[in-house]
Amino acid sequence: MKMLKTVDAAKKELKELQDFVFLVENYEVTTVEQKILKEYAYSGSIVKVVANINNEFGPDTIDKTTVSNLLKSKPQDELHKRMKAHYLDKTRHTR
Numbered sequence: 001m002k003m004l005k006t007v008d009a010a011k012k013e014l015k016e017l018q019d020f021v022f023l024v025e026n027y028e029v030t031t032v033e034q035k036i037l038k039e040y041a042y043s044g045s046i047v048k049v050v051a052n053i054n055n056e057f058g059p060d061t062i063d064k065t066t067v068s069n070l071l072k073s074k075p076q077d078e079l080h081k082r083m084k085a086h087y088l089d090k091t092r093h094t095r
Contacts, residue, residue, distance in 0.1 A: 020082065027079050036062070036070055037083050044086070046071075 005013070024041045027034070032053070039049040046067045054061050072088070075081035 023079055023082070032057070032062070033070055033076075036067055037079050040067070040071065040083050040087075041079060044090075 024038065027038050027041075029035045029038055035056075036049055036053060039052050040046070043049060043052070046064050049067050050062055050064055068087070071084055073084075075084050
């Protein structure tokens with residue numbers, strides 16, 4: 001169980017989470033790369049992103065390396081920036 005926070009800290013975290021949800025839900029997808037980022041924001045899993053994209057666009061459209069390279073590349077927008085930070089934090093123990 002998480003430790004209790006102050007009311008101000010909880011309000012700040014709630015605002016950050018609401019901003020993130022708004023960003024993801026209103027993210028306009030025009031490229032496959034943007035679709036990958038949005039899928040990763042929803043699932044948090046490279047394996048699930050690969051499966052979803054390949055189901056939608058045909059088998060062998062992308063692989064895990066493509067997704068991880070995109071996540072590690074220079075961010076092109078706010079969602080990419082947040083997903084890169086999340087990915088690097090999540091994989092810190094393997095680097």
